[in-house]
Amino acid sequence: MDWTLFVTQLLNGLQLGVLLFLLASGLTLIFGIMDFVNLAHGSLYMVGAYLCATLAQVTDSFVLGVILALPLTALVGLAVEFVVIRRLYARDHLDHVLATFGLILCFDAAVHFLWGAEGMAIRLPAVLDGRVEILPGIVFPTFRLLIISVGLLVALGLYLVVTRTRAGMLIRAGASNRTMVSALGVDIQTLFTLVFAAGAAMAGLAGMMIAPITEASIGMGNEIIIVAFVVIIIGGIGSIKGAFLAAVLVGLIDTMGRSFLDTLLKVFISDQNAETAAPALSAMLIYVLMAAILAFQPQGLFPPKGR
């Protein structure tokens, strides 16, 4: 086995994992507190990427672009929460998915209208654009290392907020028992609005982080959001810890599967068959993982308590 490739792909998997975590943590919190399914979470990922691309162009700085785009994405999240989502809490899940599906259509068309059908690339500053040798013989793109660091920092920050602050205590309490939180006299609506905005910012951040690699494009959130769903299903809806572990697990398995499944299969079946089967199988891998976990744990690895 090629160790250089192995370590590189391990890091790539980790990078996908932290991106997924940025998306999934917002989703899982929103669901945990309000029992609300937000399909349009991926749209905020896209909006973040576009805002960042434009602002990076205007300011001629990727970093400034991110710093400015973050609060803007949170504002977009606030607006969406205020105009549409707020009216849907009392409804059932079917209404949630339908209305937020409508939101996706609106967002995609609006981005098309504002930014055109072409994608938008983001130019990275020279410092971030290179590669570094992280281990003897293993070079890895600097920017991808940054993504991993940012993701891990956000995860750490989120962990501290949720475990150490009063707001975090309420969020955890809200996830296990909404009535109790209301009974404490806490305005759950405000709490939720804030969590929604924070979730939007994190989703946007994920979009900003990926855009320099893939460029911002219409519908970019619609594929990854399903993977984020897989993550929170595996992790257990409402659990930050579960979301983190599942995100890294899914990121690693997906990336490693795509790179090495054919090699692995060749041990068991003929080369030609392995090469035909591997792409389809590796594309299905995370879903099979999800099914396998659910077969034993219908509520995911860290099921919500008290519900």
Place this chain on the structure above:
Amino acid sequence: MAQALLTVEDLYKSFGGVTATDHVDLQVIPGEIHAVIGPNGAGKTTLVAQLSGELRPEAGRVTFDGRVITNLPAHARARLGIARSFQITSLMLDMTARDNVALAVQAHAGHSFRFWADARRDRDLADTALVGLEEVGLADRADQTARIMSHGEHRLLEIAMALATKPRLLLLDEPMAGMGVEEAQRMIGFLAGLKGDKSMLLVEHDMDAVFALADRITVLVNGQVIASGAPDDIRRDEAVRRAYLGDEMVDASGSAD
């Protein structure tokens, strides 16, 4: 004493360190009404849930008619002849009263993998359902949607559904809950009429109802059985008076230990 229909041995269940059912032993003899009473939070509903199969006990054994049913799911127990009513009304609210009862009848008329014939034109189901509604005095409400019926009617409909499954044991979880005095009297009269015919385990707060109906009473406090016996014995039991009927009474009678 006759062979017990339902035997509960050493049943144990806890929730996150709080013991809800603490090594409970209990028997229901065929034909008797066995009441379970106890203050709020004594674990009565948890006990019923373990008997009906909604909750699994952590330890202990439940035997029904000589068969160990501790690990059977709710629907399998229902098919063996254990029916229940819920403390909080639990009906198919969008269906008519007749359809609610008809579904209960259908549940015990073979399997329901029948895809073609119109179930509502099935005389066997409709007529039996109507008889069931007549028994509880709801025949004239048969075609009303359950949602628009009154609370008292909901309680009766629950009983009609339970009876429609032709059970040998009825688990009644506070059937009089939320009823007015008159409605409650009607329900007591109805249950008294079933006495001897159906075995019942009755969880109830209304002491008048309990003492009017029960052949035997078990008192549950903090998940433990503190007394079990005939109504008169329970009425006289010191521990019961202290734990259940209120300390003031005991104090007033000057017999506090």
Place this chain on the structure above:
Amino acid sequence: MKRDALSPANWTPRTWAMAVGLAILALLPGYVELTGATFYLDLASRLMILGIAAVSLNLILGHGGMISFGHAAYLGIGAYSVGIPAYYEIHNGFIQIPIAVACSALFALITGAICLRTKGVYFIMITMAFTQMVFFAFVSIEEYGGDDGLVIEMRSEFAGLFDIEDATRLYYFIFASLLATLYLVHRITRSRFGMVIEGARGNERRMHAIGYDTYRYRLVCYVIAGAICGFAGALLGNFTNFISPEMMDWTASGELIFMVVLGGTGTLFGPILGAAAFVLLEEWLSAITIYWHFLFGALLILVVLFWRGGLYGLVDWIGRAAWRKRS
């Protein structure tokens, strides 16, 4: 009294809506013949195929309360069941269609067995994820065109008995399939089985307490719906002569749900009305602006927020208004 229900004088507004709708569909080829507007034939064919898919989704979603966000998988499986045999020069519909139905049923059985162990939002997301799995599987199978899809050179032919190459003949084949589906679902929903499904949606706990193992009934219902939708997929493959993974993109599943809700959940003909409204709106809005998805999305949100009765709710309302006028 029962007999009278069959006479038009006693039809409910809903029956009228269905009768008028089906009559229009039955007569449409004649109109097309006269005017030469073959465009309408295509539109109505697509509408009916999506209608069949929506009716099958409604069986689990409307009647059974199972919010599947992955129903488009069966459209794809059904379509590929026509396309892959056709790729190997097997054009016999008596082989293709049973394959479509059987594969769909099998996929529904396997995924349903896992999905139905979960509840609520888990169920929504898992159905979605399984469909995405099929989507990616077909994307990565190069042999059958991968991302680019697969052209079906020849439509199904039925062992020399008849074929559906001709557009009008295909149309009537689809129309007959629609009628058969409506009748089948009508029978199922009114049967003992249908009552159990309806009851399990209303109150699963109570259904357990009176002795139903609701999981088994739901799973069978899920398989039936998948099989019907797989059949619709086989029709879709024949109709478009081209299949691609795009057909089972998760947004396609969302569109099917939209059709059901737009028409009226838990009603017999509602999903057909919804599919019709969907196809016509799509046609009309996309002619107005290239940003029509925005209007479409906004409409969807408004329907959810303010108009959950669906088009059938409108039919009922018109019926009541007409009734008031008459009396």
